[in-house]
Amino acid sequence: MATYRDLKAKAEELLAQAEEARLAELQQAIDQVRALVAEYGLTPEHVFGKKRTRANGAAPKSATAKYQDPRSGKTWSGRGREPSWIKGKNRERFLLEA
Numbered sequence: 001m002a003t004y005r006d007l008k009a010k011a012e013e014l015l016a017q018a019e020e021a022r023l024a025e026l027q028q029a030i031d032q033v034r035a036l037v038a039e040y041g042l043t044p045e046h047v048f049g050k051k052r053t054r055a056n057g058a059a060p061k062s063a064t065a066k067y068q069d070p071r072s073g074k075t076w077s078g079r080g081r082e083p084s085w086i087k088g089k090n091r092e093r094f095l096l097e098a
Contacts, residue, residue: 067094 065075
């Protein structure tokens with residue numbers, strides 16, 4: 001019966017071989033993609049699509065900061081999970097001046 005150390009050594013050897021094979025196949029895939037891009041004159045927009053924009057063509061805006069931590073200067077828009085510096089506290093004292 002094989003010992004734990006023997007099996008662990010075999011597993012590490014197999015992992016190394018698998019990573020080597022992955023890198024070789026990855027390089028083949030990259031070479032194929034580069035050849036197709038060159039052959040057809042593809043652009044990043046062709047491959048990955050266009051960036052999402054609004055109906056008027058403007059890029060989506062990120063939410064503006066509504067609250068600020070006076071100690072660290074970190075800000076929060078009021079969307080998503082509450083940061084630890086504001087959680088459970090009165091939000092009015094963290095409001096930014098408009």
